[in-house]
Amino acid sequence: MKKYLRFLVLALISCLAACQVSTVNTSPVADEPITLTVSAAADLNYVFTEIGKLWEQETGNQVTFNMGSTGQLAQQIERGAPVDLFAAANKQFIEDLDQKGLIISETKALYGVGRITLWQREDSPFNVQDIKDLTQPQIQRVAIANPDRAPYGVAAREALQSAGIWEELQPKLVFGENIRQTQQYAETGNVDVAIAALSISVNKPGKWTLIPDDLHQPLEQMLAVPKSARHPELAKQFAAFINGEQGRPLMREYGFILPGEEPVS
Numbered sequence: 359m360k361k362y363l364r365f366l367v368l369a370l371i372s373c374l375a376a377c378q379v380s381t382v383n384t385s386p387v388a389d390e391p392i393t394l395t396v397s398a399a400a401d402l403n404y405v406f407t408e409i410g411k412l413w414e415q416e417t418g419n420q421v422t423f424n425m426g427s428t429g430q431l432a433q434q435i436e437r438g439a440p441v442d443l444f445a446a447a448n449k450q451f452i453e454d455l456d457q458k459g460l461i462i463s464e465t466k467a468l469y470g471v472g473r474i475t476l477w478q479r480e481d482s483p484f485n486v487q488d489i490k491d492l493t494q495p496q497i498q499r500v501a502i503a504n505p506d507r508a509p510y511g512v513a514a515r516e517a518l519q520s521a522g523i524w525e526e527l528q529p530k531l532v533f534g535e536n537i538r539q540t541q542q543y544a545e546t547g548n549v550d551v552a553i554a555a556l557s558i559s560v561n562k563p564g565k566w567t568l569i570p571d572d573l574h575q576p577l578e579q580m581l582a583v584p585k586s587a588r589h590p591e592l593a594k595q596f597a598a599f600i601n602g603e604q605g606r607p608l609m610r611e612y613g614f615i616l617p618g619e620e621p622v623s
Contacts, residue, residue, distance in 0.1 A: 392589055393420040394596055395440060397431040399447035399579070400536035401472060401510060401555035405612040406445070409605045413596060416604070421596065427536040429507035435460060441584050442593040445600075447472060447537075448509035449580035456582070465583040465594055469601055470614025472577035473556040474513050475566040477544055486551050487567055489521045492530070499549040501532045503540045509577060510537040514553040516574035556613035579614070 398406050403425050410421045424431065428447045435441055435455060444461075446452050449468065455461045476486050484497060492500050502518075503511030511533070518524040532548070534540030537555045544552035545562065559566040581600070583593045599605050610619065 391419045392592055393422055394442045394589055394593055395422050395424065396443045396445065396593075396596070397424045397426070397434065397439070397441045398445040399428045399431070399509070400425050400538035401447055401557045402445055403538055403558065404561045405557055405608055405614070406600075408608050409600055412604055412608075413599055416599075417595075419592065425536075425538065427504070427507040428509050430535075435584050435586065438586055440586050440588050442587040442589050443581060443597055444584055445469065445579070445581040446509070447577065447579050448512070449578045451509075452580040452582045455584070460585055462583045462585055462587075462590065465597060466580060467582070467597060467601060468578055468580050468616060470579050470609055470616060472510065472513075472579055473571060473613055474510060474517065474569045474574070474577075475554050475556050475559045476569060477541055477552045477554040477559050477562075477564055477566040478550070479544060479547065480563050480565060482550065482565060484550060486565075489517060489569055489573070490523060492518075492551060493523050493526055497550045498530060499532055499543075499551075500527060500530045501534055501540045501543040501549040501552040503537045503553075504533040504535060508534075508536050510540075510553075510555055513574040513577055517553070517569050520573040560611075560613055 406423055410423065414420055428451050431444065432446065432451045432455060435444060444452065452461060452466055456463055456466065476489065478484060478486060486492065502514035505511035505515045515524065518527055532543055534543060538558060541552045541554040541558050541562070543549045556568065581597055583590050583597065587593050
């Protein structure tokens, strides 16, 4: 009987040891890639798509972009949307969210200064070279982003006011929900000219002319990590990637420069 019990004890010990060896030798399961949610102004559509692809290749993580008008995106964050990074088309929206305690303050950073353009299709019969050309009778419809929601719309309105043609142009104006939709109106021929973002104009076949930046307040664009972020540390890394050696060349290529940087010719 004692021999039998000793046999059972030894068998049990051997089994436990084998289980432990099996557990130790098991290859570790790779961490699942993290998906960042980035809310970004519509003027960043093309450049952020490119930067996002670079980020995914280098880190193995993923990024999902929620593009729209800055005003609407800010409202979503105010309502508690789980946004990891917010890139606004005007820094004031970031500052306002910070004042409300919704932003991790130390993550605020400028990423570029936007510019506006007069954009037409390549086959447009009109030759619009100056903002005052918009008053020509043959120009019947002009698209701008909605100034109530989009900083680029505010800049367009300011430029038209500075040129002294805001009131005169009222019957011609068509408002887009964001700057991307505004240019689409011109791309599809629904309007004759759009006051668009340089970052979108350079990506599309067409005719465009820069609007002098002294006609409107600077479009200083800022990003920050909201306190509602699910992955704040990774979001900080992506923000640094945008403003770092990987992202800056692309940002400059699309017309976004920071103070002290030379524009790409």
